[in-house]
Amino acid sequence: MRFWGVRGSIACSGPRTARYGGNTSSLEVRCDERLLLFDAGTGIRYLGKALEGKELDTDLFFTHTHFDHVCGLPFFRPFFESGNRFRLWAGHLDARQMTLKRVLSEFMMSPLFPVPPEIFHAQMEYRDFRSGDTLRPAAGVTLKTAPLNHPDGATGYRIEYAGKSLCYLTDTEHVPGKPDRNILGLIAGADLVIYDCMYTDEEYPRYATWGHSTWQEGVRLCREAGAKRLVVFHHDPEHDDDMLDGIAREVEKALPGSVVAREGLVLEP
Numbered sequence: 001m002r003f004w005g006v007r008g009s010i011a012c013s014g015p016r017t018a019r020y021g022g023n024t025s026s027l028e029v030r031c032d033e034r035l036l037l038f039d040a041g042t043g044i045r046y047l048g049k050a051l052e053g054k055e056l057d058t059d060l061f062f063t064h065t066h067f068d069h070v071c072g073l074p075f076f077r078p079f080f081e082s083g084n085r086f087r088l089w090a091g092h093l094d095a096r097q098m099t100l101k102r103v104l105s106e107f108m109m110s111p112l113f114p115v116p117p118e119i120f121h122a123q124m125e126y127r128d129f130r131s132g133d134t135l136r137p138a139a140g141v142t143l144k145t146a147p148l149n150h151p152d153g154a155t156g157y158r159i160e161y162a163g164k165s166l167c168y169l170t171d172t173e174h175v176p177g178k179p180d181r182n183i184l185g186l187i188a189g190a191d192l193v194i195y196d197c198m199y200t201d202e203e204y205p206r207y208a209t210w211g212h213s214t215w216q217e218g219v220r221l222c223r224e225a226g227a228k229r230l231v232v233f234h235h236d237p238e239h240d241d242d243m244l245d246g247i248a249r250e251v252e253k254a255l256p257g258s259v260v261a262r263e264g265l266v267l268e269p
């Protein structure tokens, strides 16, 4: 898997965030030839440039549809190439009230945005499911899902392929002293856990109810669930490179092999 955007809430450019990167959530996962995408923050624009000219038949899974996870969507060039096929998935909406297609259509609507999703030339399918469902987007690829604790809901994913497992859990808030049972179940024994580490435990009390967690909680969850490595993700825009270097040292000590996500980082479970 490769990170194209690792930042939470809002993109932030500038010298203080240049090394870890300022783009919001976007992940590329490859199961041999099969490509899976996760979230469409500002990082997906760069992924789109890297994929240009390739014929794609691909799934894009959203954790949820808060702005920082969808705002790169209209700038993903492969959507403008006819011949490409995409299936877009979301599990956090109650499809009786609101579908993924409707959310994206309302976000790409004048005067918020000049053109609607119909501008895309690729074949687009929108698929709503329920967090907790198991998805099988391709032969041998299993996606287990679980609901996360976040305003408006969010979905956590566990991707299993060829005996390896990679979990992607953002955005989610923990309750201090009460490990999230849904998350423990999803990450049990996983090889790699990418987790919402927006804050530190020291900062967290100021941001209770904002829907995010801490790297220390990520370590506690991984230990309890027997997961091997934690990947610190969804960095607060106020956390500059020096601060993230400090967290990288701490998290490696707390759970050896763990790392802080940065743009361009490639990991193999």
Ligand SMILES: [Zn+2]
Pocket (backbone or CB within 6 Å): 008, 009, 066, 068, 069, 171, 234
């Ligand atoms: Zn977010």
Ligand SMILES: [Zn+2]
Pocket (backbone or CB within 6 Å): 064, 066, 150, 171, 211
């Ligand atoms: Zn969110």
